[in-house]
Amino acid sequence: MSSPSPGFQVSSPEHGIGRRKSQFTHRQLSLLASFSPSSPLRVIAHVDLDAFYAQCEMVRLGIDEEQPLAVQQWQGLIAINYSARKFGIGRHCTVTEAKKLCPNLVAQHVATWKEGEETWAYHDDAASHIATHKVSLDPYRLQSRQILALIKQCLPANKQKVEKASIDEVFIDLSAQVHSILLQRFPELTGPPPYDDPTEKLPLPPITALDWKADVLVDLDDAEAEVDDPDWDDVAILIGSEIIRDIRAEIRKRLHYTCSAGVAGNKMLSKLGSGHRKPNQQTVIRNRAIQRFLSDMKFTKIRNLGGKLGDQVKSTFNTESIKDMLEVPVDQLKLKLGDDTGLWFYDTIRGIDLSEVTSRTQIKSMLSAKSFQPSINKMEQASKWLRIFAADIFSRLIEEGVLENRRRPKTIHLHHRSAGQTRSKSSGIPQGKALEEAILFDLAKNMMSQIASEGRVWPCTNLSLSVGGFEDGITGNMGIGSFLLKGDEARISKVTSCDSPLDLSSHEPQEKKRRLESPGIQRFFPKKDLSAGEDQTDSTELDYTHGDVERRVSGSRSRQLSITDYMCSRCNAVFESAEALQSHNDWHLAKDLHDEERGRSTFASSKRIVPRSEKNATQAPRKKHSGGGAGGKRLEQGQSKLKFG
Template structure:
């Protein structure tokens, strides 16, 4: 009896498969994708740095809020974005580790004693980026096809590794392939399994009512293995992949002391859902036959790409519910530099739309309501169908460093101190990007444009923006050593020009300042050296959503917030643009509220005298909610 799968399906997994390799793998029913997710990553980094046991309740503190909480602390009911005093009440022995910061006037980030002052410090994520880079180097040493999905998560296309493992463990298949059969030839069945071929991890049951799910601890130190005779090769490739991932997780834990969870499935969407199924320090395998049962218990908003306005609109239109405030406490840490300003998390009291409800909506209706591309994509993804590729190319096309100033800046001397910090921050990330490019064999791309954004305090200030080109040298490594000074010189020039053109009255007090580099491109032979290139250039005012140079990449996604078509690799920059606009609106509203209260207080002297001196008149407001993958600007 023959397999349901063909020689072509298996051949598409091989590293030597004809180009385009990634596209061929993405359409093979035997493809295997893993999603690796570090458990409460920021908190884990602090545990490792401080030499603490994972059983110690630890929270990562930023100003007066918590941005990451380890699982030992969660056992006490502590959650992210909770304020310090409430967390202390729940767990008096909670260890609080404040994030590293850049201090005004200093040239490097550091962990400072006590609680840093928000007025003179800026958050640094560099310690977490450094640890993340170590983990990614380990991932890439095992698998050649690793996609950066965030500071604490990655997608791995394990297809080539699994192809080689199939040939190693099943000699009859290796001999079959060596005969070079036509691609549509059906494969022979696997037959009896070798002793070392089994599932390791949590195996989701095909029938959720059956007692098939093994709930024993499947961590690398105590792996749960399930050996069964598979129906076909789709089970075998997942078995082999489960061992590859378990070994990889064990090495990350042994060498770097970090635990991670993983999901193993046939595509990116399912792998990501599985990684969150059993956390922490676990891995879940989802067989093709178990996909319907797995998705039957899944909320629509758990699907990648449906966590924002699109998911909310779909839930409201087809399910009659609005679950826009639904938040997953176990969601991975985002690469953010600031937590939301609110100190508590509001969860929706409205039930979420479950996937089985949406399965009843026919494809023509989805297309009529959402458009052809979005409707078709949604129809497929709720059925577990996803052909998106695991990509090597980093998604980010910009780097930004910024800060809100409270109290505001009142002189160019103060501004230059912060520009120095912004430049050091960006330069550090460029060095990390260069190291990553060397590790992956990808051509390093360098920023072509430096952009300055300035915002005056008060409703009449508005944004002032200027940009100038950054020279790119032909020898990239040596240029990184001088790039920081070149960027600082350019930043001072941009600020001086902005100050001159806008006038001092329009500049101060300064409420927000940011510096970004965009337009990343490979250095071309024949370009001038970076340290001899700077010359006066024409300054051009730009909008916040400046466009980058186009690349030869036609894959686009629809932004959930504004409905625009955005290239995949531009998503992070587009998210930053949305947040910049939302932040501007928030600050204006806050200042209007503060001014209104102050005016009211001034006009009512008797009320002001009765006011408790310790009570603030400043209004509190909520920062815009971040979607998965978005980053704070300061």
């Protein structure tokens, strides 16, 4: 047996007699490595920055942590540090009221975009110029990204699962990393289960006490239970708490921020734990302590129960105490709240939560907006704000990698509100060239002009500009055909695509030529004539139908070809750019694959019928699939119709 690691005490031989097996199995241990929510050993952490906006300003200004500070937005407060909270200052206080409670309070106004200026800045007089300034949260977003990047640096690259829940909170699934550390510290866990049966129980940990150091440890129902040998779930959660303790220390050391954390077996409990003792503390909720932790709590403190649903449960059962609700049978909860909601509530107040940590750090849309007090009445005023909106969004797009073409939006939307009526316009963002702030501004102005041309748009009480439809950028711009090539052909195709776009029409991929010369299974079937009036259900799933190609060909023939035109060698369609031709060639190849797949399916269905006795003797029965096939009208769950072009 290996020597115990720091924080562990070796069991004496006589201690633990009668408890030779853990309650957990080899299979449950192995599930940790795959982040499985069904493993009772999993470890989830929730890290929450303490009074984040206030800390950002304190770090930026170099203010001592004992100095009371509040972040001001116009005449209200949006964040108060813990030193200021001791004076009774809350978010509902005005700046005047807060300074009466604490005369030496530092009230720092958020950064703002000033009308007519192209960048955000900190303005001393922003609070008195609400009509000409717009709030900017960019300083806090930038700090949030730095903190998230540091958290990821502290975790193994191949064993991390991080979910950014908001600008100042993060969920971390530590299960895979904990599994790896368990195997290192306890080599007895690395061997195969007895009899190769994964349902066999694990041996008990070779320890009698765990060192929780400075963690806030939720008490157990039975005080005497603390002297019992811990099980593997306790050991796993201790390792998780060590990891989070180190991460919090690194954030403090390198970025000067404090954060609180909760470490538990699921997301719900870890989030409740991070808010249990603040600031700058870490709460651990062991599986054996869940009931004790939740019993004295109000269920309205749990996520998704603080709004209408929580009010409904409270009014229906005339209580908001979890302890009282634990006595309500699940059937009664289903009757009053509905089957799904009732069962979810029943599990939730017992600390059961199987939701996964999802790595969704990429945003789907960006919005910049302003409500006008007083209203604006001229196009010139609207244009000034649209310029600010475009600059605001573009500065955030830079963080998303738009300059490197890693991610970029496809659409832009403008919403205009006047006299209680909202009007909207949308436009596509050009994809063929680098995205610039000026492009966003020009698109916004054009949409605003369209709205203004409809009349009765002044006075305007609100404008908002947003972008969406984000997609990963494409580098190299290789066609579909290049992915079917091998060796020298692939290298030639890549050079052609990247370096010599003008020669695309003459360097048709060899694989495609072979496909045309030797149509394979297609030769067994006559070509379909779409003009004969047959059902075209399958063809209409493509963006380019046969008719679309014919119209494009006929349209291109009506004008004289120039030296800069590009012609398709298969259908003689003419295009104005190499990129357009390449996209068209990709469509041809994709349609060939589509048609061949349909042909293979038809050919397979025409095979001779095998007698049942012969089939049973040669192969096992196959499962029946529904809705399959490229030409089927019904799609499987998660599938979508392919669009080529």
